Amino acid sequence: MTRRPPRIAARALILEEDRLLLVNAYPGGTSDLWCAPGGGVEAGQSLPYNLAREVHEETGLTVTVGEPVLVNEFHDPASGFHQIEIFFRCQITGGTLAPGWTDPEGIVTERRFFSRSALDLGQVRFKPDSLIDAAWGSTLRYDPLEVIVR
Structure with missing residues (x-):
């Protein structure tokens, strides 16, 4: 296995009417896993700029990017893939x-958009594990390295 440099991504936590916006980012819906909108950072552009662009591409929404609330890491031991994600509060x-x-x-x-109760009750499969605490919490969190799932 070849280890690659970690990929950096920015993700948006968008709450509207106490519901969290999530996306299914698997072409053709090949997985039932949901995540916050966002994606890889392009060199030479700020995290907020990248995030606003990614949210618009993935959802059609325009957002303002607020403060960071979660740093999450995940990896795939088999391929050497490692991603560091910074989650920001955003407003539509x-x-x-x-x-x-x-x-x-x-x-x-x-x-x-999903309600907190749907997420709490396990009605929706999502990542990272700390997503609920980050979306509805009030402090910056760090979610250590977890194995990627599909």
């Missing part, structure tokens, strides 16, 4: 989750 400033929307990269297949 424009757009809607309109029907007929398509992710230009074809990765996100669904986007939906």
Whole structure:
């Protein structure tokens, strides 16, 4: 196995009416795993800039990026993949989750708001494990290295 440099990603925690926006980022919906919108950081652009771009591409929404609330790491021991994600609180400033929307990269297949109770009760499979605490909590959190799942 070849170890690669860690990939850095920015993710958005968007609460609306006490529901959290999540996306299914598996082409063709090949997994039932949900995550916060966002993605890999491009060199030479700030984390907030990258995040606002990724959220718009993945959801059609325009957001303002607030403070960071979670640093999460995950990896795949078999491939050597390692990702560090910084989660930021974000506010919607424009757009809607309109029907007929398509992710230009074809990765996100669904986007939906979920209640905390649906997440707490295990009705939705999501990552990272600390997502609920980060979304509804009030302090910066660190979620140590966990194994990636699909």
